[in-house]
Amino acid sequence: MRAGKGIGILLAALCAAAPVAADYKASYARGVKAAEDGDWVTVRQRMQEAVGERPEAAPKINIYGGRWEPYVPQYYLGLAAFNQGDCATALAQWRSAANVNVIGGLPELKAEQDRNTATCETRLAQQSRPQPPKPEPPKSGGTVVAPDGDTPKPNPPKPEPPKPEPPKPEPPRTEPAKPPKPAETPLAQRVPAPLLEAFRAYLGGRYAEVVRLNPDSFGEPRARAQAYLIRAAARQIQAELDNSAAGLDAARADIRAVRAANPALTPDPALFSPRFRSLYSATR
Structure with missing residues (x-):
């Protein structure tokens, strides 16, 4: 390549x-x-x-x-x-x-x-294509042709194996059984769909779509903090493209909202530019 x-x-x-x-x-x-x-x-x-x-x-x-x-x-x-x-x-x-x-x-x-x-x-x-159903195994029985060419004779069904005796019940245990661990929820179900779409729009360079995101629509504090973070990054890029001081002020306001919702959250270097990370560190 x-x-x-x-x-x-x-x-x-x-x-x-x-x-x-x-x-x-x-x-x-x-x-x-x-x-x-x-x-x-x-x-x-x-x-x-x-x-x-x-x-x-x-x-x-x-x-x-x-x-x-x-x-x-x-x-x-x-x-x-x-x-x-x-x-x-x-x-x-x-x-x-x-x-x-x-x-x-x-x-x-x-x-x-x-x-x-x-x-x-x-x-x-x-x-996305549905899988074809698996073929059912042939049922027992049918007909076979006699070796001398006479009329086909019925093929007797195979005898069913004897059913095993039911297991004897075990005496109850004195120790209480541990509750099963909850199954891990897939990422697509843990992250709200509007927030996931906002990240895709940011990675695709559609910053105007990200700016229209409303972080206050997310009730969970971590999701709300992530929404403010991605909107702040989109506002910073859009402000530099438009040479807009008001846009940078809006990005700083979003950064302050991130810190209020989740003080431990920091921009991932794999997703956010050095300029945005510098703006994030300088904004209090």
Whole structure:
């Protein structure tokens, strides 16, 4: 898998020279290098950092030293999800407006994306298809043909095995039986559906949808804190895109609401950009 002619030569030098608080170009270059190495966890982390700094894709940007390469972080987020078996997220990234507007002009990447899209659509269709019922075993009895060609004779049913005697009841135990452990609830049932959809919209770069989320609609404090956190991150990115001081103030207000609902909650570096994490730490 190639990310564009020439970019592989520059990646090692760029990764070594980039500071800790790297800008989106350094994060993007590291993500492309990780994709070449098949390190999909790192690809997902670095491309999310790049999207947090600059969500718009571009046919070409100056990556390093005057070298111009395609900037398509949503494509790589989808590629990482595809290789991790998450077809739903892969299709959401590839079909996002930011990716669709640029990927059509990159034939090599578009061809690979189309192949993987077809594979994902087939997988999802197979998962939703109902399984055929298992054939029932043949019943005992029937007819067999006599060796001399005479009239078929009935095949006698096989005798049923004798039924085992019922076990003798055990005397009652003096110790009380321990209650069974409750079954683990799946993640999709533990996380409210609107909050799950807000995270998908954030990862897909649809920040305006996330800003419309109402965290106060969640009664459970942890879910409400998560809702304020994801809305704060979306507001911070949208404010920087619009150069809006009021938008940044709204993001800070959401961060204060996160701390009030769950003081121990902190932004995950794999999901949130360095700029947002810096704003989160500075807001009291």
